[in-house]
Amino acid sequence: MKSKIWLSSPHMGGTEMEYIQEAFDNNWVAPLGKNVDEFEIAIEQFLGNQSYVAALSSGTAALHLALAQLGVGYGDDVICQSFTFSASANPIKYLGANPVFVDSDPVNWNISPDFLEEAIQDRIKNHQKPKAVIVVHLYGMPAKMEEIMQICNRYEIPLIEDSAEALGSSYKRQMCGTFGTFAVLSFNGNKIITTSGGGALVAKSKMQKDKTIFLSTQARDQAPHYQHSEIGYNYRLSNISAGIGRGQMEVLAKRVDQRRGMNAFYHQIFSGNTAVDIFSEANSDFFSNHWLSAITINPESTSRSKEDLMATFAEENIETRPLWKPMHLQPVFENCAYYGENVAEDLFARGLCLPSGSNLSGDDKERIMEVINNFDFN
Numbered sequence: 001m002k003s004k005i006w007l008s009s010p011h012m013g014g015t016e017m018e019y020i021q022e023a024f025d026n027n028w029v030a031p032l033g034k035n036v037d038e039f040e041i042a043i044e045q046f047l048g049n050q051s052y053v054a055a056l057s058s059g060t061a062a063l064h065l066a067l068a069q070l071g072v073g074y075g076d077d078v079i080c081q082s083f084t085f086s087a088s089a090n091p092i093k094y095l096g097a098n099p100v101f102v103d104s105d106p107v108n109w110n111i112s113p114d115f116l117e118e119a120i121q122d123r124i125k126n127h128q129k130p131k132a133v134i135v136v137h138l139y140g141m142p143a144k145m146e147e148i149m150q151i152c153n154r155y156e157i158p159l160i161e162d163s164a165e166a167l168g169s170s171y172k173r174q175m176c177g178t179f180g181t182f183a184v185l186s187f188n189g190n191k192i193i194t195t196s197g198g199g200a201l202v203a204k205s206k207m208q209k210d211k212t213i214f215l216s217t218q219a220r221d222q223a224p225h226y227q228h229s230e231i232g233y234n235y236r237l238s239n240i241s242a243g244i245g246r247g248q249m250e251v252l253a254k255r256v257d258q259r260r261g262m263n264a265f266y267h268q269i270f271s272g273n274t275a276v277d278i279f280s281e282a283n284s285d286f287f288s289n290h291w292l293s294a295i296t297i298n299p300e301s302t303s304r305s306k307e308d309l310m311a312t313f314a315e316e317n318i319e320t321r322p323l324w325k326p327m328h329l330q331p332v333f334e335n336c337a338y339y340g341e342n343v344a345e346d347l348f349a350r351g352l353c354l355p356s357g358s359n360l361s362g363d364d365k366e367r368i369m370e371v372i373n374n375f376d377f378n
Contacts, residue, residue: 005318005367008190008292011255011359016247023239031217033239035246042249043185043200049178051202052209055237055245056216059164059186059199063134064091065212065235066160066182066201072097072131077123077337079157080134081111082326083344088136088162089327100130101328103340107282109347110143111135112340117151119339124155132158137166137176138324139279139353140192140259140291145171145179160184164199167192168256168289177202187241192255192291192358193248195241256289258358263290266354269369270295275302275377279351294323296350302377306352309375316371323351 019035028034040053047053056062072078074096080089082101092099102119105112116133123130133152135143152159163169163177164186170176177183183202187195203209214220219232237245248255263278270276279294281287297306306322313320326344327333355368 002317002367005316005355005360005364006357007319007321007353007355008357009359010189010194010196011251011357013247013251015250016244019243019246020240023243028239031236031238033242035239035242036237039195039237039242039245039249040200042246043202046249046252047175047178047202049174050204051178052204052206053185054201054203054209054212054216055242056199056201056212056235057237058197058235059162059184059188060087060091061216061233061235062182062184062199062201063088063160063162064094065215065233066184067091067095067097067132068215069208069211070132070158070160070181076131077128078132078134079116079119079123079130080327081136081138082328082338082340083109083324083347084136084138084162084327085164085324086327086330086332087164088134089333092134097131099327099333099336101326101333101336101338101340103338104343104347105144106343108144108286109138109141109279111148112343113144113147113151115340116148119337120151120155120157122339129155130157132160134160134162135180136162136164137169139294140166140169140289141279141281142166142169142171142176142286142288145174149179158182161202163202164188165191165291166289168252170287172285173287182208187245187248192259192289193245193252195237195245195248198237198241198245200237255358259290259293259356260288262356262358262360263288263293265365266293266295269372273377274298275304290356292353292356294351294353296347297352299350304375304377306350309352312375313371316367318355318368318371320355321353323348323353 159180161183216235328338
C-alpha cells in the first residue's frame with residue numbers, strides 16, 4: 001500500500017527537543033516554568049497590539065474561560081457562527097447558556113454581518129440581549145472584522161475571536177486574535193503550529209491574563225493554606241508542551257508561507273476548471289494563513305460530487321475531509337435558535353478540505369496532482 005498522505009500533520013522545526021530537554025534538566029515538568037513564560041512572550045510579540053497571552057491546555061479551555069470572565073451563565077444567550085467545529089459552541093453549554101447560531105457569508109464563509117445583526121435585534125426585542133458573540137476565522141480566513149466589530153460595539157456586546165485556525169492570518173494588516181475582548185488560539189496536533197495538545201487565551205490587559213491564569217490553576221486564593229473563593233479549573237499548559245511551542249514559534253512565519261504555498265499549488269492545478277472553486281481571499285484586506293485549503297464543487301459544471309472525489313483520493317491513501325457540518329444541523333444543538341438561510345448547509349454539501357500540510361514532499365504533491373488530473377469532472 002502507498003504511504004499515507006495526511007490532511008494536516010505536525011511539522012517540527014528542529015529546536016523543540018532542546019527546550020524539552022531544558023525542562024527535564026531543571027525538573028520543571030509541571031504547568032509552570034520558563035518554557036511557559038517564554039512561549040507566552042513569543043506569541044505576544046508575534047501578535048502585537050498589546051496582547052496578553054495565557055497558555056492553556058486547549059483552545060476549548062480558553063474559550064470556556066473567556067465566556068466565564070464575560071459573566072456568561074445559566075440561561076444567557078451567546079451568538080456563535082454555525083459553520084464551525086463543535087469546540088466553538090460546546091463551552092457555551094458548559095456554562096448552561098444558550099447557543100444562538102448564525103449563518104455564513106457566502107464568499108467569506110464566516111459569520112454573516114447581516115444575519116448577526118438580525119439575530120441581535122431579534123434577541124433584544126425578546127428581552128434576551130446576547131452576553132457575547134463568537135466569531136470564527138474558518139480555515140485561517142479572517143472574518144469581516146470591521147463590520148462585525150461595528151455591530152458588536154453598536155449593541156455593546158463583547159466579541160470573542162475563535163482564532164484556533166488563524167494564527168498568522170490578518171485583516172487589514174491587523175493580526176487575527178487581536179480584535180475581540182478575548183481571542184482563542186489552538187495548538188492541537190493538526191494546527192499550523194502545535195504543542196501536541198494545547199491552546200491559549202489572548203486578552204487585552206494584564207489583569208485579564210492574570211485572571212485567566214488564576215482560574216486555570218484551580219482559582220487558589222492568596223493564602224497560606226488552600227483556600228478557594230471561586231470555582232477554578234485545571235487548564236494550564238505544561239512546561240514540557242510549552243517547550244514544543246517555543247520551537248514551533250521559531251518557524252511559524254515559515255509555516256504560514258508553506259501553507260499559503262499549498263493553496264497556490266491548488267490554484268495552479270484547478271486553473272481553468274469550472275467544476276471547482278477554491279476558497280480564497282476576497283480582496284487584499286484579507287490575508288489567510290490557509291491552514292487548510294478548501295474547495296467547493298460546482299454542480300452546474302459537473303455531475304460529480306465531493307464524495308466521488310473523496311473516494312478517489314481514499315483509493316490512493318490520501319486523506320481529505322468534508323467541510324464542517326453546521327452546528328444548527330447537529331443533533332446535540334437541534335433545539336437552538338438559528339438565524340440565516342442555507343449558506344452553511346450548501347457549503348457543507350459541496351465542500352472538501354484537501355491535504356494542506358507544510359511538510360508535504362514533492363512526491364506527495366505529485367500524487368495529489370495525479371489524482372486530480374485523472375479525475376473525470378464531466
